Amino acid sequence: MGMQGDFFQLLKEQGYQFGNPVAAAVGMEVPTATTILALKYRDGVLVAGDRRATAGNMVMYDRTDKVLEIDRHSVMAIAGVPATAYEMVRVLEHSFKYYRRTQLQELSFEGKLRAVSKLLKENVPAALAGTGAVVPVFAGYDHEQESAKIYFYDILGAEFEAVEYAVSGSGSPTIRGILHYVNTWGPQPLATLPEEQATIHALRLLSSAAEFDSATGGVNRELNLYPVVKLIKASGVQTIPDADLKRLHESEVLRGR
Amino acid sequence: MYEEPYRWIEAVGNRRQYLDEQFAKGSPVVALAYADGILMLTVSRGTPKLYEIYDRIALGGMGHPADLEKLRFSLLEMAHVEGFNRSPSDVTGARLMKYGLAPSIKQAFEEIYKAPFIAKILLAELGVKPERDLFLSINYDGNFEESRGWAALGATSSVQGRMRRYVESQPAFAQASLAQAVELALCTWAVGSLAQAASDTSSGESSAVHASEEKTEGDASVLPDKAALLAHVRQTVAEKSLECVLLERRGPGSAKYRALRPEELGRLLPPAVSTPATT
Numbered sequence: 394m395g396m397q398g399d400f401f402q403l404l405k406e407q408g409y410q411f412g413n414p415v416a417a418a419v420g421m422e423v424p425t426a427t428t429i430l431a432l433k434y435r436d437g438v439l440v441a442g443d444r445r446a447t448a449g450n451m452v453m454y455d456r457t458d459k460v461l462e463i464d465r466h467s468v469m470a471i472a473g474v475p476a477t478a479y480e481m482v483r484v485l486e487h488s489f490k491y492y493r494r495t496q497l498q499e500l501s502f503e504g505k506l507r508a509v510s511k512l513l514k515e516n517v518p519a520a521l522a523g524t525g526a527v528v529p530v531f532a533g534y535d536h537e538q539e540s541a542k543i544y545f546y547d548i549l550g551a552e553f554e555a556v557e558y559a560v561s562g563s564g565s566p567t568i569r570g571i572l573h574y575v576n577t578w579g580p581q582p583l584a585t586l587p588e589e590q591a592t593i594h595a596l597r598l599l600s601s602a603a604e605f606d607s608a609t610g611g612v613n614r615e616l617n618l619y620p621v622v623k624l625i626k627a628s629g630v631q632t633i634p635d636a637d638l639k640r641l642h643e644s645e646v647l648r649g650r
Numbered sequence: 651m652y653e654e655p656y657r658w659i660e661a662v663g664n665r666r667q668y669l670d671e672q673f674a675k676g677s678p679v680v681a682l683a684y685a686d687g688i689l690m691l692t693v694s695r696g697t698p699k700l701y702e703i704y705d706r707i708a709l710g711g712m713g714h715p716a717d718l719e720k721l722r723f724s725l726l727e728m729a730h731v732e733g734f735n736r737s738p739s740d741v742t743g744a745r746l747m748k749y750g751l752a753p754s755i756k757q758a759f760e761e762i763y764k765a766p767f768i769a770k771i772l773l774a775e776l777g778v779k780p781e782r783d784l785f786l787s788i789n790y791d792g793n794f795e796e797s798r799g800w801a802a803l804g805a806t807s808s809v810q811g812r813m814r815r816y817v818e819s820q821p822a823f824a825q826a827s828l829a830q831a832v833e834l835a836l837c838t839w840a841v842g843s844l845a846q847a848a849s850d851t852s853s854g855e856s857s858a859v860h861a862s863e864e865k866t867e868g869d870a871s872v873l874p875d876k877a878a879l880l881a882h883v884r885q886t887v888a889e890k891s892l893e894c895v896l897l898e899r900r901g902p903g904s905a906k907y908r909a910l911r912p913e914e915l916g917r918l919l920p921p922a923v924s925t926p927a928t929t
Contacts, residue, residue, distance in 0.1 A: 407731060462903070464905075465905075490905060493702075494703065494730075495726055
């Protein structure tokens with residue numbers, strides 16, 4: 394099996410189980426208390442997410458990282474049950490590395506997309522039981538087509554390419570409308586924005602989501618907590634430092650009062 | 651016929667002789683720690699001999715490509731399952747060597763009805779701090795050793811001994827730049843390659859191989875000078891390809907392994923190698 398470079402298969406042979414339902418399905422509802430977004434800008438793709446983790450009405454943690462680097466050229470932003478999402482990211486990270494190291498070539502971008510939907514499919518029983526639903530946004534640089542791309546998924550593993558932007562999580566309905574408005578009637582389409590403008594939009598969008606969705610965390614200036622914003626370009630994944638986010642937040646997001 | 655102990659010892663002895671011959675035409679592998687990480691270098695004919703095993707572990711090999719592949723796959727499988735089930739920092743070169751490679755190589759070597767692995771392997775592990783960089787090398791019989799600072803694979807222990815003498819005669823390189831490290835590695839490789847070529851032509855009478863090796867080491871204690879070594883590299887590189895990989899301490903992401911692209915390596919080569927011969 395190793396000859397095929399399939400790490401997930403190797404794990405299964407060793408008795409690993411992914412996505413087993415923990416309880417029987419009842420009237421289900423997918424809890425995705427989060428806001429994540431990905432949009433195409435001039436040099437590639439920007440992916441951003443808030444940092445709040447909740448359990449019901451309780452705020453569990455305000456420093457969660459929901460925009461996770463899987464390798465140097467791909468990022469998965471997660472909405473849904475964190476335990477399953479982090480496990481998925483770990484499986485993917487090892488799968489891509491294992492493939493590259495055994496086959497001596499990078500897994501193709503399409504191969505990476507398939508790996509994500511395969512894992513989601515394996516996870517369907519847990520998702521339907523209400524204990525493990527994950528609705529990710531996957532973004533990466535496709536070297537063959539020389540462009541950065543965005544894909545979003547439903548909990549069953551169906552994959553959709555986003556032409557301009559994608560959103561997920563409980564705060565997403567709020568910002569979906571804004572994205573449509575800005576992209577269609579704003580001064581310029583999102584895809585032509587320079588890096589800094591795209592980052593300002595991301596910060597404003599997440600602030601809007603936090604305004605209307607209690608499960609989305611906003612900026613906490615006292616604790617110096619800012620969203621996670623990553624850029625995907627031909628050169629790889631780049632994280633925007635907190636200092637830059639702080640500067641942009643103060644000058645472009647806050648209204649001078 | 652191998653039931654009697656001395657027959658078995660004789661068979662193992664034959665096996666050693668057979669295996670030693672298999673490596674005579676192989677290309678030595680050199681790995682050394684420099685200022686920004688670890689560099690591993692060899693010369694290959696087509697099939698690569700340097701590989702990525704895990705985030706901070708690189709492999710260099712000598713021997714039969716099929717055997718190297720088999721061992722490489724078993725290491726990859728062990729490293730990734732362990733790194734996933736426990737954590738990436740639990741995947742260490744020492745564990746891979748002691749529990750992954752050594753037992754199977756030793757068993758294959760001693761099971762005289764079956765084919766042994768025609769392989770010598772060098773693992774380089776990038777530590778979190780430079781003083782924890784580690785090199786592990788294993789011979790075809792399952793004997794392995796650890797070293798710090800640098801390590802090399804050569805066809806025989808006397809070839810490796812010569813490479814050791816050369817490296818020890820050079821100034822300290824722990825703070826060397828990448829270009830300096832490449833030059834030192836190339837010269838060390840050439841010492842090994844020349845020693846192998848010399849013993850290959852002089853080992854006509856196989857019975858006296860060991861004695862003559864000891865002798866040549868005693869006689870030709872003068873190591874070739876840098877110009878001669880680099881000339882040998884230039885000559886070899888004209889028909890084969892130079893392979894060089896790095897484990898970069900400050901590289902982006904968790905995987906620190908990077909193979910140098912030919913044009914990048916070209917810029918790092920000392921002028922005596924990169925400029926064409928004038929004669």
